Amino acid sequence: MAEVAELCSQLIRFDTTNHGNGDCAGERPAAELVASVLAEAGIGVKVLERAERRSNVVARVSGVDSSLPPLLVQGHLDVVPADPVQWTRDPFSGDIADGYVWGRGATDMKDFVAMVLTVLRGWAAADLRPRRDIVLAFVADEEDQGLWGAEWLVDEHPELFEGCGAAISESGGYSYHVRHASGAPVRLYPVGTAERGTSHLRITATGRAGHGSRRNDDNAVVKLIDALGRLASHAWPVRLTPTVTAFLQRTGAALGVEVDLSDVDATVARLGAAASLVENTVRNSTRPTVLTAGYKVNVIPSTAVGEVDTRTLPGTEAELLATVDSLLGPGVTREVVARSPAVQAPVDSPWFDAMAAAIQSQDPQAVVVPYCMGGGTDAKAFARLDIPSYGFAPLWLPEGFDYRAMAHGVDERVPVAGLEFGTRVLDRFLSTV
Known part of the structure; x- marks a missing residue:
């Protein structure tokens, strides 16, 4: 699955820096790549913009059972600023080196976008369909207030998300190495169920x-x-x-x-x-x-x-x-x-159970636990449509890798092996949930 690393690298090479207050390089180049990959997979695409170059990509993958509520898979295409003077590598190089994909957005969250697109490419090649409809939303402006992205889509195009029973997005499902009281290693996988x-x-x-x-x-x-x-x-x-x-x-x-x-x-x-x-x-x-x-x-x-x-x-x-x-x-x-209110999704639910099963299919020793995010995501926007959201962007991470320091940090990077693991987990989850 080397293609997931290459796709992540391609997305990183588009500078989609969001400085806030409407000052953004623009998500359009990344959105165009996303739209082209989806089109190649035979998926119809809508590209929506509130302002020029502030692009949102929305699509729908038809499932086998249309009676089931759709799942929303949402991610953002913008990134926070990066000062190249502080970095070991150019933050928009997308270099694949030393077992990592390097650059701004590698973990927040062009990695997730690349994994989802890789799953969809695989389905197209094998002529496979998911169990239920999947609504895709790759949006602008999450790193500010969502006014050109999720908030605007929810206000102006709520029909695109009608009936969605749950959503998944960033900040959860990654391996976190800890120790049992006996000293034995334990791999936690926190899945976000609240913010x-x-x-x-x-x-x-x-x-x-x-x-x-x-x-x-x-x-x-x-x-x-x-x-x-x-x-x-x-x-x-x-x-x-x-x-x-x-x-x-x-x-x-x-x-x-x-x-x-x-x-x-x-x-x-x-x-x-x-x-x-x-x-x-x-x-x-x-x-x-x-x-x-x-x-x-x-x-x-x-x-x-x-x-x-x-x-x-x-x-x-x-x-x-x-x-x-x-x-x-x-x-x-x-x-x-x-102001945006706190959100929480059910912990004891078939959605959470399916996420845990997908992770454990690739790591049988995984301990999957719910957790509350200290910050926030676009889940708050979709909560206004009564869509419960889960932080589920699975990754395998090596012990000692400070994943939580990567988002918005210097030398942001994601392990290639982690991307490949996450792609397999998402394939399992999206196919069977």
């Missing part, structure tokens, strides 16, 4: 402008710093969701460690390397990320502004915002500048 929500905040402090050399007890900059300090240091309480509870119980059992849901922090600590999969999703978070104040060192400004990356678990947003308001202090206000 924390977003309630990004703009914090504005106002005060009295004045000369920097003079005492000023109404300094907007000081007010802002104090308010952000309180938000950053606040100990948010544990809030267990069904996904996180299932992760703790199933992972604890697989690793032979005690699980005490009345002391979650201690339980997480006992999980060892697996702790990083859950530690950010047992509670909400408020992390300051942007500061804007002043224009001259000897002038105290009347306004100072900060932005806070705020993530919420299902059902906790109102509680979080009330607590934020109590922490800000006088002369400081907040507004929500970006």
Whole structure:
């Protein structure tokens, strides 16, 4: 299956960098390649654009049993920026070297797109069809707000996704090497069944402008710093969701460690390397990320502004915002500048069971567990159409490979063997689910 690596390489070589706020190199070249591969496989394609070069590819593969609800397979074609000075290789080279495909998008998420297309090519060559209809959506703008991609498609073309019973996309189904309490190796495969929500905040402090050399007890900059300090240091309480509870119980059992849901922090600590999969999703978070104040060192400004990356678990947003308001202090206000609610899909479902079976068909020792993503994906857009989404972009990864550092990181790359494994898993899942 060397073709999956080559296809991933081809996709990476298209610079589809999304700088945000509508500034994007454009997804069209990658979309044209995707559309051509689908057309060669005999699949009808629609290329839809809200703005020039911001391309979305939507297609439908007919299954054997039209009475079954279709499965949505969705992925994005844009990538985040990459500074070539920091990279070992050109981030848009798509080099295949040392057993890896290198470049921006190798794990986020042109790898998944390449694997799905390789499966479809194989079906076409063998004249095979899936059990149910499969709706494909390879979209623009996931790395910003989805306004040229999934959000726009859901608003303007919801009929394309009518009846879909579930969706799969990025951030799950990859091997994660951990150790049993006895020291024996264990391979976890976390499948995303939930995502924390977003309630990004703009914090504005106002005060009295004045000369920097003079005492000023109404300094907007000081007010802002104090308010952000309180938000950053606040100990948010544990809030267990069904996904996180299932992760703790199933992972604890697989690793032979005690699980005490009345002391979650201690339980997480006992999980060892697996702790990083859950530690950010047992509670909400408020992390300051942007500061804007002043224009001259000897002038105290009347306004100072900060932005806070705020993530919420299902059902906790109102509680979080009330607590934020109590922490800000006088002369400081907040507004929500970006909001998308948390989403969760059923853990105990035939969809999840089919994903686990597909992984175990290629790795019989796999321990498949649900997990909650700390960030977010286009699953939030499709949730507005009542489509439950799963993070399922399977990969085999070698022990010691820091996969979670690859997305948006320097020297992003994906193992060729991992792509081939993922293609086999997806073939099994998409054929039989």
